[in-house]
Amino acid sequence: MTYIMSLFLLGLVLGLVAVASNPSPYFAALGLVVVAGMGCGVLVSYGGPFLSLVLFLIYLGGMLVVFAYSAALAAEPYPETWGSRPVAGYMAMYVAGVVLISSKFWEGWHEFSWVPGDELGEFSVFRGDIGGVALMYSAGGGMLVISAWVLLLTLFVVLELTRGLGRGTLRAV
């Protein structure tokens, strides 16, 4: 289990480096997919399967897909991928920084400073965060109603900002 966890965390950090090194948005979106996927793996092992499922569904399946379509609208002829000079420079810098800082935490008592949500019992959806989910849908019902209303408000805000074609707020639309 430790091996899989280390793999997930390594993938998470590498994905973050891939996003932060400033490539074109399509490649950065791929980095985000890797980050979200690896992060979900870590969450599942430490008692957060609901959060992991919601992350996949809403973040990757909703928000990232919309972002990918918007990025496709703004396509450029020579996108900068991770092999091009400035991006590769940033990547090397970030990896070097991560290795440098993490070298301070390799030995000693830091090795045991993880705080899991609950013990790894079995690989199921019924884990530590189910209690919180039940609470959210019962006592936190009002907050869910407000959240739904806020999503509707966001829709109106985005529609208001993007209407008008060339005469509107975003002239390039």
Add this chain to the structure above:
Amino acid sequence: MNPYILATLLFGLGLGTTITFASSHWLLAWMGLEINTLAIIPLMAQHHHPRAVEATTKYFLTQATAAAMLLFASTTNAWLTGQWDIQQMSHPLPITLITLALALKIGLAPVHSWLPEVLQGLDLTTGLILSTWQKLAPFALLLQLQPANSTILIILGLTSTLVGGWGGLNQTQLRKILAYSSIAHLGWMILVLQFSPSLTLLTLLTYLIMTSSTFLVFKLNKSTNINMLATSWAKAPALTALTPLILLSLGGLPPLTGFMPKWLILQELAKQDLAPTATLAAMSALLSLYFYLRLSYAMALTMSPNNLTGMTPWRLQSSQLTLPLAISTMATLLLLPLTPAAVALLTL
């Protein structure tokens, strides 16, 4: 703007502040702040020109950063202390982070640089909403942060009063002047937060009234820089007579209302044995006073050269609502004798 959309957005503004006021859970407070940010974005960009869009983008980025910092700090607090209650915070790290996040939200120095540029890109009405309504929710949270980090608050307060004074000195655009005035007043509010939160509330409310008057005066005169202000003296002579008094009230001179918060804050600082701090704050108020005086001079104490049609305009009934200006002006000028009542009413 479509009236249904305008109504929805204004409702969203009201709802956001109400949610933050009514919340004892950090997540709900954060939600209220985000609703406020979301709802004001289309209002800021409604005049579809690039300067307004630039201001909207800068506003959105800074407020999103501040809200993310707030969320991070409340999650850290939940991790360290096991609970989400706003009034039960005990660990210094989340408290400091939240103080800095809220300082970014309202525009205290040294994280103030967005405020003049954002305010400059907006029309005067939206600028008024930004300077008044959008400050209420973050202050509701700041007033409840109990064992506050003393050093940070005093540094934020003094830096803000100094930056607000010095920054405003070289400005000719009225909205930027009002932005720096806002920074200076917020500095005074933060300075006394740890000693007497009710004085912070009093300063906030008097600042709200005074800055509303100022924005409404500029809106009625349709002036956005000092030159336009200087040639607007003939448009509404009663207003020309009152505007210097409004500006001097902003500057904190007795016997006007603006003196009330400064007087009480200096008294409280002296009682807490912080005489050098009080002296520095009082001296920095002189810087702000200079540019308020410059505005009064330009508008009312000098008759700027103008052609005949500019000096004798038709004084027709204004199509703008003048009742809010009338009420806020009277409050800006005449509330000083009510100081004991104000202090008694606002005990937190």
